[in-house]
Every structure is written in structure tokens, then in C-alpha cells.
Amino acid sequence: MKVYFLVFPEILLLDLxxxxxxxxxxxxxxxxxxxxxxxxxxxxxSPSSIGLSLAGVSPLPxxxxxxAWIIVCGLPSPEGxxxxxxxxxxxxxxxxxxxxxxxxxxxxxxxxxxxxxxxLEGRQCTSHHDHxxxxxxxxxxxxxxxxxIFVRDGNVYTSAGVTSGIDLALMLIAEQxxxxxxxxxxRDLVVYIRRAGxxxxxxxxxxxxxxxxxxxxxxxxxxxxxxxxxxxxxxLAARCHVSVRTLSRLFRQEAGIxxxxxxxxxxxxxxxxxxxxxxxxxxxxxxxxxxxxxxxxRRLWKKHDEGSPSxxxxxxxxx
Numbered sequence: 001m002k003v004y005f006l007v008f009p010e011i012l013l014l015d016l017x018x019x020x021x022x023x024x025x026x027x028x029x030x031x032x033x034x035x036x037x038x039x040x041x042x043x044x045x046s047p048s049s050i051g052l053s054l055a056g057v058s059p060l061p062x063x064x065x066x067x068a069w070i071i072v073c074g075l076p077s078p079e080g081x082x083x084x085x086x087x088x089x090x091x092x093x094x095x096x097x098x099x100x101x102x103x104x105x106x107x108x109x110x111x112x113x114x115x116x117x118x119x120l121e122g123r124q125c126t127s128h129h130d131h132x133x134x135x136x137x138x139x140x141x142x143x144x145x146x147x148x149i150f151v152r153d154g155n156v157y158t159s160a161g162v163t164s165g166i167d168l169a170l171m172l173i174a175e176q177x178x179x180x181x182x183x184x185x186x187r188d189l190v191v192y193i194r195r196a197g198x199x200x201x202x203x204x205x206x207x208x209x210x211x212x213x214x215x216x217x218x219x220x221x222x223x224x225x226x227x228x229x230x231x232x233x234x235x236l237a238a239r240c241h242v243s244v245r246t247l248s249r250l251f252r253q254e255a256g257i258x259x260x261x262x263x264x265x266x267x268x269x270x271x272x273x274x275x276x277x278x279x280x281x282x283x284x285x286x287x288x289x290x291x292x293x294x295x296x297x298r299r300l301w302k303k304h305d306e307g308s309p310s311x312x313x314x315x316x317x318x319x
Contacts, residue, residue: 001034001176002068002069003023004039005020005040005071006093006094007040007041007057008042009075010049011048011054011073012048012073012074012076012108012162013048015107015165016073019105019107019168021189022185025189026176026177029177034176034177039056040061042060042089042093043086044057060090066099066102069102069104070102071107073165074109074112075087075109078131079112079131090113094117094119095118098119100155103156104119104156105159105172106157106158106159107159107168108127108162108165109127110158111127111131115139116139123143124143125153126151126160127158129160129161132146148160150164166189170182173185178224179224180224183217183220207265208220209255213250215240215250216247218239223236223262223266227266227289230290233247247259264304267289268297268304271286271301272305274289275312282294282310282313
């Protein structure tokens with residue numbers, strides 16, 4: 001998958017480096033690299049926000065692949081720089097090149113550039129808290145959410161200030177490479193995997209992973225790889241080469257949950273997805289998710305969720 005990073009004068013370096021590093025680490029953790037980064041812009045050499053120049057920037061291509069991703073980063077004090085020549089070149093390129101088959105990811109004030117290109121009209125979006133008011137006034141058709149880490153609306157993603165680009169990258173990695181890979185990337189970057197409000201949820205697949213303990217990560221990886229397996233505490237502890245008592249203690253201490261509760265939440269996540277995306281009976285959904293019966297699914301559902309499996313399916317059918 002080709003990922004085009006737009007590079008222009010005064011680009012916020014952390015916006016660019018944060019998401020690019022996340023993708024690089026994800027590639028190192030997959031058998032075949034998923035993300036192919038390409039750095040393009042109106043100038044071959046661009047000074048960054050910290051004065052360091054970025055060289056070797058390729059020209060803006062006349063056309064890009066239908067399934068490509070486009071990363072739009074921010075710049076300091078964008079309200080005063082939005083009319084700069086290089087920025088207008090980027091805006092013009094976005095206006096003519098972006099198609100519904102592309103995925104556009106805006107980091108921080110990159111949302112302001114995307115809005116200038118007409119990409120946020122009628123869409124929910126966010127940006128750095130210092131820029132949300134300006135964005136809403138200049139583009140009243142954009143539905144600006146000022147208290148969100150990141151927002152997805154169709155094929156356009158926007159994120160809040162600076163390091164929230166990493167949060168967005170982790171969500172994208174989870175969607176493309178799976179929760180285990182995203183968790184490894186977060187661990188390597190030593191960052192939390194976060195979500196906010198009603199943003200597209202990374203859900204339980206990445207919940208309880210904001211720790212650094214290798215034994216607990218090992219146990220969680222085992223569960224995620226094969227959630228339908230008839231896991232028992234002794235078997236899971238044996239896989240991690242620790243005692244049952246040690247695994248239980250570490251899980252509570254590092255993840256804030258018991259191993260079996262974590263397993264139940266993973267299975268519930270599978271059941272939710274299949275109830276909404278398949279026509280399998282509830283009995284079959286329960287079995288495929290690793291529950292002994294539909295009754296066990298309903299009991300755990302009542303403990304962790306509102307409503308019932310049937311109600312969720314009905315809402316999904318009527319959506």
C-alpha cells in the first residue's frame with residue numbers, strides 16, 4: 001500500500017515523523033511490509049518547523065494509485081501560512097487529485113489544509129485545539145469536533161494536536177495489520193493506545209495493552225491469535241512459562257483485568273462483529289467466538305454490555 005506524505009516548507013516535523021515511524025515499525029513486525037512511504041511536495045528541499053531541512057522530496061505526481069493513502073501534516077501558526085505559495089500548491093494538488101477511493105489522513109493542522117481543498121465539507125473532523133475555532137469559522141460546512149483525539153468520516157481521517165497523529169497511526173495499523181501488530185508498535189514507541197468519545201473504536205482488541213510487561217503481552221498475544229481455543233489458566237500460564245499465580249498477579253497489576261476476563265472481552269468483541277456483519281444464528285455466533293453456548297454468551301453480554309445480542313443485530317439490520 002502506497003502512503004504519500006505531503007512535505008512542504010515549515011512542516012511540523014513531529015507530525016511527519018510520528019506517523020512515519022509508526023508505519024516503519026509496523027513493517028518490521030509483519031512478514032511482508034504493508035506500508036510503502038513516499039515523500040512528495042512542491043519543492044525538492046523543504047525546511048521543517050525546527051529548521052532542519054528535508055531533502056530528496058519527490059515532485060507532486062499528476063496522478064496516484066486508486067487505493068493510495070495521503071498524509072497531510074500541519075505547520076506552525078497555519079492561519080498565517082495558509083496562503084503561502086507552497087501551501088497553495090499542496091491545496092491545489094489535493095483538490096484535483098483526491099478521489100473517493102483514496103484514504104486521506106490529516107495530522108494536527110493538516111485538517112486546515114484539507115479543508116481549504118474542500119475535503120472536509122459536510123464531514124465530521126477535528127484539529128489541534130488552537131485551530132478548531134478558526135477552522136469552523138473559515139469552513140462552516142465542516143462539522144468540527146473540538147474534544148476528540150481523532151475522527152473518521154468516510155475516507156477522511158483527522159487527528160488533534162501533534163502526537164495524536166501517532167494515535168491515529170495505531171488505529172490505522174490495527175485496521176490493516178491487526179491488533180497484535182498495533183500493540184507491538186505502541187510498545188516499541190512507548191506510547192499509550194488511546195481512543196476518545198465516539199471515535200472509531202479500537203475496542204478491546206487493544207484495550208488493556210498500555211503496559212510494558214512482556215509476560216502479559218505474550219499472554220494477550222496468545223489469546224488474540226486464537227480466541228476460540230478452549231483456554232484455561234494453567235495452559236495460558238504454561239505458554240508464558242510462569243505459574244498460574246504469577247500470571248494472574250501480573251495481569252491484574254499490569255493490565256487491570258484478570259486473564260479470563262480479558263479472554264471473555266475478546267470473545268465478546270468477535271461476537272459483536274459477527275452479529276453485525278453476518279447472518280449466522282446467535283448459537284453459531286457464540287460457537288464461532290469460543291463460547292460454550294449461546295446462554296454463556298448472553299450471560300457475559302449482560303455483564304459487559306447493554307441490551308442483548310438480538311438487539312444489537314436488530315440495530316445493525318436497521319442501520
